[in-house]
Amino acid sequence: MKIGDLSRLTGTRVETIRFYEKEGLIPAPSRTGGNYRVYDQAHLNRLSFIRRSRDLGFTLDQVRALLDLSDDRLRSCGAVDELAREQLRSVERKIEDLQALQRELASLLNQCSQGTIAECRIIEALAPG
Amino acid sequence: MKIGDLSRLTGTRVETIRFYEKEGLIPAPSRTGGNYRVYDQAHLNRLSFIRRSRDLGFTLDQVRALLDLSDDRLRSCGAVDELAREQLRSVERKIEDLQALQRELASLLNQCSQGTIAECRIIEALAPG
DNA sequence: ATGCACCCTGAAGCCACTATAGGGTCAAGC
DNA sequence: GCTTGACCCTATAGTGGCTTCAGGGTGCAT
Ligand SMILES: [Zn+2]
Ligand SMILES: [Zn+2]
Ligand SMILES: [Zn+2]
Ligand SMILES: [Zn+2]
Numbered sequence: 001m002k003i004g005d006l007s008r009l010t011g012t013r014v015e016t017i018r019f020y021e022k023e024g025l026i027p028a029p030s031r032t033g034g035n036y037r038v039y040d041q042a043h044l045n046r047l048s049f050i051r052r053s054r055d056l057g058f059t060l061d062q063v064r065a066l067l068d069l070s071d072d073r074l075r076s077c078g079a080v081d082e083l084a085r086e087q088l089r090s091v092e093r094k095i096e097d098l099q100a101l102q103r104e105l106a107s108l109l110n111q112c113s114q115g116t117i118a119e120c121r122i123i124e125a126l127a128p129g
Numbered sequence: 130m131k132i133g134d135l136s137r138l139t140g141t142r143v144e145t146i147r148f149y150e151k152e153g154l155i156p157a158p159s160r161t162g163g164n165y166r167v168y169d170q171a172h173l174n175r176l177s178f179i180r181r182s183r184d185l186g187f188t189l190d191q192v193r194a195l196l197d198l199s200d201d202r203l204r205s206c207g208a209v210d211e212l213a214r215e216q217l218r219s220v221e222r223k224i225e226d227l228q229a230l231q232r233e234l235a236s237l238l239n240q241c242s243q244g245t246i247a248e249c250r251i252i253e254a255l256a257p258g
Numbered sequence: 259a260t261g262c263a264c265c266c267t268g269a270a271g272c273c274a275c276t277a278t279a280g281g282g283t284c285a286a287g288c
Numbered sequence: 289g290c291t292t293g294a295c296c297c298t299a300t301a302g303t304g305g306c307t308t309c310a311g312g313g314t315g316c317a318t
Contacts, residue, residue, distance in 0.1 A: 002295080002296080003295090003296075004294090004295065004296080013275085013276080014295095014296085015275075015276065015277080016274085016275065016276085018297090018298095019274080019275065019276090023274095032283090033283095034282080034283045034284075034296080034297090035282080035283085035296080035297060036283075036284095036295090036296055036297080037296085037297090044257070045256070045257050048256075048257040049255050049256055049257065052254070052255045052257075053255055054274090056230060056233065056234060056255075057230050057234075059273080059274090060273080060274070066252075066255065069246060069252070070246060070252045070255070070256065072246055073245065073246050073247040074245050074246070074247065075245060075246050076243070076244070076245060076246070077241065077243065077244060077245060077246050077248070077249035077251070077252065078243065080246065080249055080251050080252055081238060081241055081243070081249070081251065084234055084237060084238055084251050085238060087234060088231065088234040088235060088238060091227050091230050091231050091234065092231060094223075094227055095224060095227045095228060095231065098186075098220050098223055098224045098227070099224060101185060101186050101220050102217065102220050102221060102224065104185060105185060105186075105213055105216060105217040105220065106217060108213060109210060109213055109214060109217065112206065112210055114205070114206065114207065114210070115205070115206060116202065116203050116204060116205060116206060117198060117199060117201055117202050117203070117204050117205070117206050117209065118202040118203065119206070120206035120209050120210070122206070122209050122210065122213050123195070123198070123199045123206065123209055125181070126178050126181045126182055126185075126195065126199070127174070127177075127178055127199065128173070128174050128177040128178065128181075131264080131265080132264090132265075133263090133264065133265080142306085142307080143264095143265085144306075144307060144308080145305085145306065145307085147266090147267095148305075148306060148307090152305095161314090162314095163265080163266090163313080163314045163315075164265080164266060164313080164314085165264090165265055165266080165314075165315095166265085166266090183305090188304080188305090189304075189305070190304095259318100260317100260318080261316105261317085261318080262315100262316090262317090262318105263314100263315090263316090264313105264314080264315080264316100265312105265313075265314065265315095266311100266312080266313065266314090267310100267311090267312085267313105268309100268310090268311100269308100269309085269310090270307100270308080270309075270310100271306105271307080271308070271309090272305100272306090272307075272308095273303105273304100274303100275302105275303085276301100276302080276303075277300100277301085277302075277303095278299105278300085278301080278302090279298100279299090279300085279301100280297100280298090280299095281296105281297075281298085282295105282296075282297065282298100283294100283295080283296065283297090284293100284294090284295080284296095285292105285293100285294095285295105286291105286292090286293095286294105287290105287291090287292085288289100288290085288291085288292100
């Protein structure tokens with residue numbers, strides 16, 4: 001597999017794959033005579049794991065930790081679950097913050113009666129008073 | 130007012146105030162003999178406006194636009210409202226994405242029965258198969 | 259004179275990529 | 289055998305919105 005194949009199979013940009021390699025998330029693959037990267041199934045599996053973790057919102061440092069943990073098949077999964085619980089809490093906090101924003105913006109938009117800037121409730125809410 | 134006073138009054142870090150100046154969001158203030166920045170009420174008002182806009186989730190480019198619009202007191206506030214509506218839509222999209230994440234993480238955590246890594250539902254969900 | 263809180267500049271670092279410049283490789287078609 | 293075009297390579301810089309750091313200077317009290 002060349003890098004473009006891996007890209008298509010995982011929905012990851014070519015540049016991102018090279019970036020993951022530089023960051024040590026994916027082992028450097030072997031090369032062809034023309035200096036092209038050649039990947040195998042293990043690379044594909046690892047990149048898929050990384051992408052799914054990123055899709056769940058884990059940071060690259062958390063992904064590194066998850067990759068390490070996933071190798072240790074016989075250990076208890078407590079650490080994995082703790083990472084996931086932490087991520088869930090962080091997502092829930094972000095949702096709450098955004099919902100507060102949503103309420104405030106919606107309320108301002110609702111109050112504005114399409115007049116001039118001088119009477120605009122949104123500008124009024126931003127300006128100090 | 131010195132920069133530290135402005136910082137305390139607005140809850141903005143000193144470095145952030147200097148950053149806003151460099152970005153052209155706040156006009157460069159006059160200086161004392163010892164080269165300290167001196168701010169007045171107009172600076173305080175402008176920084177407050179910026180911070181409230183940021184708290185509502187507007188980007189610095191949007192803040193720039195809002196500041197420009199807010200000067201033009203007699204114009205219709207249509208452009209302001211459109212920025213706010215756009216921001217509301219963006220917030221709502223983010224909430225939906227995060228709620229999907231929340232459901233997925235919660236479901237995985239719920240399925241995991243605290244065994245070994247080999248049986249962990251979370252690792253299983255990440256690994257390709 | 260010394261300490262200490264505060265201020266200054268300029269540059270680099272953070273995250274997770276993305277983009278750009280300036281090239282090289284390889285198979286197909288003429 | 290030469291060109292075209294899709295693909296690949298490296299190295300570097302840019303994104304947003306700051307934060308941190310290095311290496312100083314200022315100003316007031318003791
Ligand atoms: Zn990094
Ligand atoms: Zn309005
Ligand atoms: Zn588990
Ligand atoms: Zn920037």
